[in-house]
Amino acid sequence: SFVDICFSSVTIPKMLVNHITRSNSISYVECMMQMYFFITFINMDGFLLVVMAYDRYMAICRPLHYITVMRPGLCILLVAISWVITNLHALLHTLLMAQLSFCADNIIPHFFCDPYPVRKLSCSDTYISDLMVFTVGGVLFVTPFTCIAISYVFIFSNVMKIPSTQGIQKALSTCGSHLTVVSLFYGAIMGIYLRPSSSYSAVDTVATVIFTVVTPMLNPFIYSLRNQDMKVALWRLVLTKILSSK
Known part of the structure; x- marks a missing residue:
């Protein structure tokens, strides 16, 4: 919950301020800070x-x-290990980005300082930065996803051995909310970051909104619907509304 709050707070407040003031600007220091915390919390989620x-x-x-x-x-x-790894990874990419030179073009086709579109604005050689993205970044993306996949291979293989249908349903309900969040989170990220930065376009902003805004917003509802008390309270609310409208 804390990570979801921080993840949304990295991009949404600045976007809202820009929308209200009609000033679509951000300073260089703020951009680097936003990039650092964005990388930290997106990896921390994983x-x-x-x-x-x-x-x-x-x-x-x-x-x-x-x-x-x-x-x-x-x-x-x-x-604690997760926090250390994600912060070191964010620091690496932010320092590499800070060493790049930015010339004439300073318009980012995005609603926040995403590393990909910002890197495209650089007039320096981005080979080292791109290489680190596809090596270190790739490892930190593929490793958690692979571990999750392996975990669920073992989980489903054990679930299939449960003799009773009730036991299978209980086991699957334990994993349902987690699988939903994993699908939303990694589905959007795969469509954006698992390809060269040169192919990035403003159309990908829609997919970015899914894991920066929609997923953190839906997580409380997804996890809470597993709670039996929440289910009972929700049904009572629905029935009350139906009966009162008649």
Whole structure:
């Protein structure tokens, strides 16, 4: 929840200010800061989805060992490692971007300082920066996604062994919200960042809005709908509205 709040706060407030003041400008320092925190929180989202996938793997595939393995100390360690890796990755790309020269063109075809369109404005050689994006950035994208996929391969293989239909439904309901968020998050990112920056266009802004605005907004609803009390309260609200309208 904290990461989702911060992730949205990186881009939305500045966009709203620009919209209200009708001034579509941002300073160089603000742009670099926005880029740093954008890279940090987008990667942090991915790493937290991995940690959550591992948690579900332990709950379904190793239920008897869950309490002894998923101790508070391990949870804190996993989150701390995620924070360190994502901040170092963001620092690397921000420093590489800061070394580039920007000449005449200073119009970013986007609603925030996304690394790809900003890099396209540079009149310097971006080979090193592009290389680091497709190596370090690629590893930090592919590794969490692969870990999530492997976790769910084990989860579904164990679920299929459950004899009762009720047990299967309970196991799948545990993973449903997480799978929904993973699909929204990685689906939008794959369409934008898994290709050369030269092919980036303003049309990709729509996909960017999905994982910077829509996904953080939907996450509370997606996760809350797993809660039985939330489901009961929602049905009561719907029934009350229906009955009162008659």
